[in-house]
Amino acid sequence: MIPCLGEEEAQAAAEAVRSGWVAQGPRVASFERSFSAAVGAAHGVAVSSCTTGLHLALIAVGVEPGDEVIVPSLSFIATANSAKYCGATPVFADVELATGNLTVETIDAVRTPRTKAVIAVHQAGVPFDVLSLRRACAQWGIALVEDAACAAGSTAYGSPVGAGASVAAWSFHPRKVMTTGEGGMVTVDDPAQAARLRRLREHGMNVSAADRHASAQPILESYLEVGYNYRMTDIQAAIGLVQLSRLDGLVAQRRSLAARYHELLEGIEGVTPVRDPAYGTTNFQSFWVLLDGIDRDVALSELAAAGVSARRGIMAAHVEPAYVTDVDLPNTMRLTKDSLILPLHHKLTESDQDHIVGVIRKLA
Structure with a gap:
């Protein structure tokens, strides 16, 4: 992933510096309004990272020590960590193979009387079935926190991911679309x-x-409860406002590149690329392929030898030393062991794609 940053972002950051207001200020407030409007939410609260956002979201929905929070193991470890920050226990659920996302069935399989919340991830920008999960969590009386770290610009049921969410957390890390x-x-x-x-x-x-x-x-301030230093700076927000204005174009370009990958990979045995679910569209923050009969680590090595910087599939938190847990998550393990992420960024050319897929075709 190569961030799409240019002179306009540089000028916006410089203007924030010249203004003398570089900490959280008017540009943060403007970014909050603009971003929440773009994703169909009523309010936006800018924070220092998606991880800190998830932490605050869990506090806001009432997660406390002793509670359980259902999370996908197939996610960056920050998803599980945010539950631990609250003193809660992350409970790992499996995902469906096609999208890498939690479903009503996989959540229900690990739900207990101690379940206080679910963190459902729109994995790598692929939206989960928001209507089904929101409806089920409401019926169960548990909070649904949407981890939309990778999902800016994705859609579900004709609306932006985030529209209709009670609470969602977003990331603006350089590996994200914006x-x-x-x-x-x-x-x-x-x-x-x-x-x-x-x-x-x-x-x-x-x-x-x-x-x-x-x-x-x-004004003599007072401190109403124990809080945190999770603020965003006006320099960051200035860049974010420019990036937000580019979002539609960035997503359109990524979807065009993904469509060409689909064409090139068509008919290659043992290679199944990620696709849009029936109910939505993905921003293709990452473009992964699931391998069958092709050793993933060998594929990574061969791609690297050919000058291609591919990555392993999404991690499984429950096998990491911090969380090693004896649970049976077959789809999670299949995806984390047998998938890889192909390069997809704004500088990727058609000849780059031809070369990448050529290496994969030889492997197959």
Whole structure:
């Protein structure tokens, strides 16, 4: 993944520096409004990363020590970590093979009376079935937190991922389709929840530093609860506003490149590429292929020898030393052991794709 950054982003960052307001300020507020509108949410709360956003989201929905939070093992480890930050126990669920996402059935298989929340991931930009999962979690009386780290620009049932979500967390890491360097966002529909999230990201203060500095009269702040330093800077937000204006074009380009990969890979035995689910579209933040009869590690080595920087498939948290757990997650293990991620970025050319697929064709 190569971030798509240019002179416009550089100028926006420079203007923020020249303004003298480089910490959380007016550009952060503008980015919050613009991003939440783009994904169909009522409120946006900018944070320092998607991980910190997930942590705050779990606090906001009431997760406490002793609770269980269902998470996919097939995800970057931050998904499980955010539950641990709250003193809760992450409970690993399997995913479906086609999308890499949780389903109602895989959640229900590990649900217990201690389940307080589910973190469902729109894996690598592939949307999960939002209507089914939202409906099921409401019936069960458990909170659904949407990990939309990779999903800016993806859609589900004709709406942007994030529209209709009670709470969702987003990432602007350089490996994502749009970036602010580091940084994240939490989107919510409840104004009271948004207000609390803003307090929590800023040490639990009842008034933001920006509001205090903008006031003509001294304001003596108070600290309503234990909070965190999870703020985004105005420099990051300035870059984010430019990136957001590019989002539709970036997604269109990625989908065009993905469509060409599909054409080139058609008919190659033992290679199944990721595709749109029936109910939505993916931004193709990552383009993975599932291998059958082809050794994934050999494929990575052969691609590297040919000058191609491919990556292993998405990690499985439950086999990592931090979380090693004896659970049976067959689809998770199949995907993490037998899939690889092919290069897909704005500088990728047709000849690059021809070369990459040529190596895969020889392997097959």
